[in-house]
Amino acid sequence: MTAFANMTRSELKTQLDALRAEYFGYKAMGLKLNMARGKPEAAQFDLSTPMLTNISTAADCFSEDGTDCRNYGILDGLPEAKRLMAVMLDTDPENVFVYGNSSLLAMYDTLSRIMRFGVGDGKPWSSYKHGIKWICPVPGYDRHFAICEEFGIDMINVPLLEDGPDMDMIEALVASDATIKGMWCVPKYSNPSGVTYSDEVVRRLAAMSTAADDFRIFWDNAYSVHHLYGPERQDKLLDIEQACNEAGHPNRYYKFASTSKVTFSGAGIAAIATSPRNLADELAHLTLQTIGFDKINQLRHARFLKDAEGIAAHMAKHADILRPKFELVLQRLETGMEDVTEASWSKPNGGYFISFNAPKHTASRIVALAKEAGVVMTGAGATFPYGKDPRDSNIRIAPTMPPIDELDKALDVFICCVKIAYAEKLLGEHLDHKEETGFFA
Amino acid sequence: MTAFANMTRSELKTQLDALRAEYFGYKAMGLKLNMARGKPEAAQFDLSTPMLTNISTAADCFSEDGTDCRNYGILDGLPEAKRLMAVMLDTDPENVFVYGNSSLLAMYDTLSRIMRFGVGDGKPWSSYKHGIKWICPVPGYDRHFAICEEFGIDMINVPLLEDGPDMDMIEALVASDATIKGMWCVPKYSNPSGVTYSDEVVRRLAAMSTAADDFRIFWDNAYSVHHLYGPERQDKLLDIEQACNEAGHPNRYYKFASTSKVTFSGAGIAAIATSPRNLADELAHLTLQTIGFDKINQLRHARFLKDAEGIAAHMAKHADILRPKFELVLQRLETGMEDVTEASWSKPNGGYFISFNAPKHTASRIVALAKEAGVVMTGAGATFPYGKDPRDSNIRIAPTMPPIDELDKALDVFICCVKIAYAEKLLGEHLDHKEETGFFA
Numbered sequence: 001m002t003a004f005a006n007m008t009r010s011e012l013k014t015q016l017d018a019l020r021a022e023y024f025g026y027k028a029m030g031l032k033l034n035m036a037r038g039k040p041e042a043a044q045f046d047l048s049t050p051m052l053t054n055i056s057t058a059a060d061c062f063s064e065d066g067t068d069c070r071n072y073g074i075l076d077g078l079p080e081a082k083r084l085m086a087v088m089l090d091t092d093p094e095n096v097f098v099y100g101n102s103s104l105l106a107m108y109d110t111l112s113r114i115m116r117f118g119v120g121d122g123k124p125w126s127s128y129k130h131g132i133k134w135i136c137p138v139p140g141y142d143r144h145f146a147i148c149e150e151f152g153i154d155m156i157n158v159p160l161l162e163d164g165p166d167m168d169m170i171e172a173l174v175a176s177d178a179t180i181k182g183m184w185c186v187p188k189y190s191n192p193s194g195v196t197y198s199d200e201v202v203r204r205l206a207a208m209s210t211a212a213d214d215f216r217i218f219w220d221n222a223y224s225v226h227h228l229y230g231p232e233r234q235d236k237l238l239d240i241e242q243a244c245n246e247a248g249h250p251n252r253y254y255k256f257a258s259t260s261k262v263t264f265s266g267a268g269i270a271a272i273a274t275s276p277r278n279l280a281d282e283l284a285h286l287t288l289q290t291i292g293f294d295k296i297n298q299l300r301h302a303r304f305l306k307d308a309e310g311i312a313a314h315m316a317k318h319a320d321i322l323r324p325k326f327e328l329v330l331q332r333l334e335t336g337m338e339d340v341t342e343a344s345w346s347k348p349n350g351g352y353f354i355s356f357n358a359p360k361h362t363a364s365r366i367v368a369l370a371k372e373a374g375v376v377m378t379g380a381g382a383t384f385p386y387g388k389d390p391r392d393s394n395i396r397i398a399p400t401m402p403p404i405d406e407l408d409k410a411l412d413v414f415i416c417c418v419k420i421a422y423a424e425k426l427l428g429e430h431l432d433h434k435e436e437t438g439f440f441a
Numbered sequence: 442m443t444a445f446a447n448m449t450r451s452e453l454k455t456q457l458d459a460l461r462a463e464y465f466g467y468k469a470m471g472l473k474l475n476m477a478r479g480k481p482e483a484a485q486f487d488l489s490t491p492m493l494t495n496i497s498t499a500a501d502c503f504s505e506d507g508t509d510c511r512n513y514g515i516l517d518g519l520p521e522a523k524r525l526m527a528v529m530l531d532t533d534p535e536n537v538f539v540y541g542n543s544s545l546l547a548m549y550d551t552l553s554r555i556m557r558f559g560v561g562d563g564k565p566w567s568s569y570k571h572g573i574k575w576i577c578p579v580p581g582y583d584r585h586f587a588i589c590e591e592f593g594i595d596m597i598n599v600p601l602l603e604d605g606p607d608m609d610m611i612e613a614l615v616a617s618d619a620t621i622k623g624m625w626c627v628p629k630y631s632n633p634s635g636v637t638y639s640d641e642v643v644r645r646l647a648a649m650s651t652a653a654d655d656f657r658i659f660w661d662n663a664y665s666v667h668h669l670y671g672p673e674r675q676d677k678l679l680d681i682e683q684a685c686n687e688a689g690h691p692n693r694y695y696k697f698a699s700t701s702k703v704t705f706s707g708a709g710i711a712a713i714a715t716s717p718r719n720l721a722d723e724l725a726h727l728t729l730q731t732i733g734f735d736k737i738n739q740l741r742h743a744r745f746l747k748d749a750e751g752i753a754a755h756m757a758k759h760a761d762i763l764r765p766k767f768e769l770v771l772q773r774l775e776t777g778m779e780d781v782t783e784a785s786w787s788k789p790n791g792g793y794f795i796s797f798n799a800p801k802h803t804a805s806r807i808v809a810l811a812k813e814a815g816v817v818m819t820g821a822g823a824t825f826p827y828g829k830d831p832r833d834s835n836i837r838i839a840p841t842m843p844p845i846d847e848l849d850k851a852l853d854v855f856i857c858c859v860k861i862a863y864a865e866k867l868l869g870e871h872l873d874h875k876e877e878t879g880f881f882a
Contacts, residue, residue, distance in 0.1 A: 056494050070706065071705075072706040105731040115557075264510075288587050293707070
């Protein structure tokens with residue numbers, strides 16, 4: 001086989017004709033496939049369904065400290081739930097704040113509170129006349145960026161490298177601008193790249209000098225226990241809390257985690273871990289916002305997952321379901337992209353995504369083509385602030401939800417679309433609108 | 442018996458000595474009783490405990506529209522949960538937004554969003570240079586007032602009369618001041634007075650001219666189905682939605698309710714009902730705040746309570762548990778307050794409280810005395826904005842949580858404290874500090 005880049009114009013045209021024929025074949029199938037969102041599949045939920053019956057009687061509803069979990073009370077979480085979430089958050093139970101059913105809610109609310117009331121000795125972030133800024137490693141998680149946009153926070157792209165975000169760039173930025181107030185991190189099996197920050201990156205984040213005294217790192221450890229392989233091939237992450245304490249910046253971090261991809265998505269429990277001072281700030285406002293979160297669900301989780309060993313054993317079962325899907329994607333890309341020398345992709349040890357870097361300026365076209373053929377991908381650009389990928393290259397592949405045969409079919413389509421877009425690009429035929437090509441018609 | 446007010450000074454002193462002896466007897470008992478918060482008692486939760494097992498298998502986890510409730514998705518509530526909450530909110534399911542586990546959260550978040558982003562065509566409420574104002578019928582719910590304080594909203598006291606808030610006063614206020622942006626209402630079996638707004642009051646609230654185009658009523662219908670008696674003695678409330686629509690102010694209201702005192706407190710479900718336009722405003726922001734609320738718990742509730750008949754039958758069982766407690770309080774006050782001619786109290790048909798109006802300037806003293814003897818009451822003044830009851834008179838009695846024998850004992854103490862405070866007042870001995878009296882020592 002000859003790589004597209006080395007073909008003559010005529011050879012390339014022949015290829016494109018064949019690919020288009022293949023494409024119209026897929027279109028004719030009326031497919032409805034989805035590789036867009038990092039949703040678990042039903043078999044994963046079956047693993048946790050026994051949890052639904054472990055709180056069945058009135059006697060079951062009492063926590064270890066004697067609290068009747070059917071009644072009001074306890075804002076920051078049951079002792080056993082704090083202990084459980086401390087495992088996921090690499091911390092001691094007393095630093096944990098069990099927070100509703102969604103870590104996104106915990107992040108949004110925490111940022112919302114700081115915008116309005118400030119944190120530590122700082123003034124409210126919404127009171128800065130010219131606004132504040134936030135560092136966003138890219139590619140990253142679209143919902144993080146959407147929260148910044150909601151609050152009018154200017155986002156600064158920083159490339160996510162193989163060992164974490166570009167620290168030279170970050171250190172230079174935060175040292176000189178006191179309106180840069182924080183940053184998003186998905187430090188382990190990052191969304192979408194699968195990168196885990198190196199110890200050195202974590203230490204530099206903890207130690208760096210920031211012009212803002214109230215600089216905060218939102219450490220979204222969404223995939224802390226979400227390995228795809230056994231212990232011999234798992235990423236290890238240095239704890240940001242420990243690093244911040246050692247560096248003398250004990251209030252710099254908020255760690256977030258949830259069981260959304262451990263038990264049930266949307267019916268799990270989430271938690272924050274942060275310094276006593278930050279925790280006190282959170283609680284002072286949260287006590288006005290709610291009478292407390294669902295303690296029965298906390299109890300259900302604590303009794304079901306139990307401890308670190310319980311979580312690890314449970315997550316190994318998830319991995320058994322997910323690993324074949326990731327392996328299929330990697331295998332298909334390996335063979336399917338032989339001609340597409342400008343493409344690359346991640347090979348993560350955990351998490352929920354494979355990050356695909358298409359040839360420059362083709363991602364939008366690929367996603368549009370796939371959609372037209374019934375395969376929904378995460379929108380091109382979604383992994384960048386404001387939905388703008390300057391290279392129009394990154395596409396997030398989410399292989400977890402479709403059954404494996406559907407995933408295989410979706411990859412047929414996806415690979416075909418990548419090749420079409422790439423061939424078009426090389427031929428200078430790359431056009432944005434169907435009206436111009438007639439191709440979609 | 443002679444009323445205290447008609448006694449000679451010497452007679453009164455004799456009474457006070459006897460009361461103090463009684464009081465020290467209670468103190469010696471080392472009581473630990475609580476009539477402070479409107480918490481249900483364990484027997485009430487037992488009524489709903491069967492709900493815990495009605496979602497037990499994977500097949501149980503699918504809603505009527507086929508949604509797997511263990512996965513992400515559906516921001517505004519399952520169809521069956523919307524239908525259920527529509528019963529409690531007097532509305533159609535399409536106007537319902539099922540919102541987490543706490544109506545307080547729904548209210549706080551709604552106000553938070555309007556402060557930051559505005560509502561309808563209005564500008565953000567936090568952008569008013571001299572702040573905004575809010576109407577607070579008094580006595581009222583301390584947590585409502587705390588939310589206003591959190592957001593720096595100036596509160597205006599308006600007396601709650603027998604048929605609802607003083608409408609003449611409200612109409613005059615809102616007509617002339619465009620910075621008065623809204624008001625709290627607990628329109629049925631109000632907290633703490635037990636008052637239900639008359640149809641005329643509801644219609645006037647809906648129809649009144651407001652200088653602010655974005656005036657909003659937060660209609661906290663916390664006790665909509667919480668009757669203490671059978672159908673022959675239940676208050677009926679005109680629906681604010683219907684009244685607002687008829688008056689041409691379709692966006693004026695947000696209705697709130699929850700099952701916190703129907704099923705489990707803190708592990709129930711809450712909901713908002715409002716106009717399509719307000720609902721769209723809420724959803725536009727909520728979609729960034731969370732991936733959705735706990736749908737399994739929504740399903741549990743929908744299957745357990747079913748419909749209006751199911752709710753009514755269930756609430757009748759609650760009433761059977763609560764009615765004897767309310768009757769005991771009323772009976773004990775009736776006999777215990779014979780000498781205290783300046784005291785009055787509510788006789789509600791539903792809700793969670795009896796509102797006690799002590800002789801002017803004695804409430805703080807009564808609550809302090811009771812606390813010292815081991816009986817915790819809601820703090821004096823808590824039913825007023827900023828914790829300041831200008832008459833220092835109102836005390837909220839919450840009879841629901843203690844077992845009936847403990848309630849009886851707590852009422853011994855409470856009645857004794859009222860009489861002491863009243864006798865002291867009549868004798869001019871009313872002093873605020875224990876240091877000054879030595880009485881507590």
